Amino acid sequence: MGYNVAVVGATGVVGNEMLQILHETDFPVDEVHALASAQSVGKEVSFGEEVTLKVEDLASFDFEGIHIALFSAGAEVSGTYAPKAAAAGAVVIDNSSRWRMDPEVPLVVPEVNGEALEQVRARNIIANPNCSTIQLVMALKPLHDLARIRRVAVATYQSVSGAGKAAMDELFEQTKSIYAGQRKEPEVFPKPIAFNLIPHIDRFLEDDFTKEEWKMRVETKKILDPDIEVVATCVRVPVFVGHSEAVFVEFAEPVDLDDARNALYNFDGLAVVDRPERGEYVTPVECVGEHAVFVSRIRQDPTVPYGLAFWVVADNLRKGAALNAVQIAHALVERGLV
Ligand SMILES: NC(=O)c1ccc[n+]([C@@H]2O[C@H](COP(=O)([O-])OP(=O)(O)OC[C@H]3O[C@@H](n4cnc5c(N)ncnc54)[C@H](OP(=O)(O)O)[C@@H]3O)[C@@H](O)[C@H]2O)c1
Numbered sequence: 264m265g266y267n268v269a270v271v272g273a274t275g276v277v278g279n280e281m282l283q284i285l286h287e288t289d290f291p292v293d294e295v296h297a298l299a300s301a302q303s304v305g306k307e308v309s310f311g312e313e314v315t316l317k318v319e320d321l322a323s324f325d326f327e328g329i330h331i332a333l334f335s336a337g338a339e340v341s342g343t344y345a346p347k348a349a350a351a352g353a354v355v356i357d358n359s360s361r362w363r364m365d366p367e368v369p370l371v372v373p374e375v376n377g378e379a380l381e382q383v384r385a386r387n388i389i390a391n392p393n394c395s396t397i398q399l400v401m402a403l404k405p406l407h408d409l410a411r412i413r414r415v416a417v418a419t420y421q422s423v424s425g426a427g428k429a430a431m432d433e434l435f436e437q438t439k440s441i442y443a444g445q446r447k448e449p450e451v452f453p454k455p456i457a458f459n460l461i462p463h464i465d466r467f468l469e470d471d472f473t474k475e476e477w478k479m480r481v482e483t484k485k486i487l488d489p490d491i492e493v494v495a496t497c498v499r500v501p502v503f504v505g506h507s508e509a510v511f512v513e514f515a516e517p518v519d520l521d522d523a524r525n526a527l528y529n530f531d532g533l534a535v536v537d538r539p540e541r542g543e544y545v546t547p548v549e550c551v552g553e554h555a556v557f558v559s560r561i562r563q564d565p566t567v568p569y570g571l572a573f574w575v576v577a578d579n580l581r582k583g584a585a586l587n588a589v590q591i592a593h594a595l596v597e598r599g600l601v
Pocket residue numbers: 271272273274275276277278298299300301302303321322335336337338340358359360392393394424425426427428429579580583584
């Protein structure tokens with residue numbers, strides 16, 4: 264059987280990847296609809312190399328007959344239109360932050376907590392976690408199964424594509440302007456991003472953490488284990504695609520370094536690249552277009568009783584967003600939930 268699929272935000276960087284990955288992974292489609300705002304109606308987007316789709320207006324689109332709606336157009340759009348699509352019978356897979364912490368909405372990374380998909384019928388909406396959370400929990404899951412994790416400290420190095428197309432354009436234009444001896448004022452980011460980095464992603468909260476840092480904490484708890492404590496510092500860096508994380512994990516019990524390495528190595532979706540003496544560790548540029556989450560620089564943390572430190576890199580547009588969403592769609596089909 265084939266499915267009717269709608270991609271909301273099809274002209275954006277994540278929506279574009281969603282269409283490509285649906286095609287690359289042979290998702291069984293009958294019809295594919297590309298949706299965006301009224302200003303994009305009639306534009307063309309690619310679905311694979313041979314098919315182009317004409318963009319339709321989300322505001323007037325009828326979701327009747329759509330089996331799966333992949334949303335990637337921001338929290339406000341998801342807040343308004345995801346319930347409408349769900350009421351019309353579509354299962355919504357939402358990339359925005361709008362529904363992630365709703366107790367009736369499963370927050371899913373298929374390799375980590377795919378069983379949570381069984382709760383889909385409560386609202387007909389499934390949330391895709393934040394990009395930084397996805398790659399973090401991918402690395403934490405096999406370790407937590409090995410020896411109970413108590414606390415995680417993480418510093419992120421997040422690429423500009425995590426903030427959408429306009430943010431990528433800003434890094435490009437600002438970099439060019441500096442070489443031309445000119446000055447281009449920031450519009451998307453709060454400070455210049457070219458040749459700089461900014462420890463400020465999303466807004467500041469009352470406790471002085473940013474909302475991005477809060478998301479990493481609460482989403483990790485919801486997906487993996489409410490008893491795990493997470494403290495994060497999230498930093499935007501002048502990299503186009505690929506998020507990196509320096510991760511420090513404290514366990515409640517002893518953990519052997521070789522056992523940890525093996526557990527990471529054997530976990531579906533992870534790739535361990537870790538021979539630093541031969542220059543084998545992964546940087547963001549090397550993960551672009553890849554499906555795996557890469558773990559490098561795994562080592563014992565000698566400053567706590569039971570601790571590990573490592574480096575995690577993933578393509579934020581793929582596993583951090585579009586790939587995870589499409590994997591959820593495949594998992595729904597495999598579980599007979601759509
Ligand atoms: N980039 C990432 O790594 C990443 C990771 C995880 C989650 N996300 C989430 O994914 C979403 C999209 O991100 P992005 O990076 O793809 O942004 P983007 O490149 O700025 O694209 C935004 C998309 O949303 C559409 N849109 C905006 N307002 C709309 C409206 N009122 N009605 C219909 N469509 C509308 C845009 O259509 P027009 O072209 O017609 O304006 C465009 O297709 C956001 O919620 C973001 O938080 C992104």
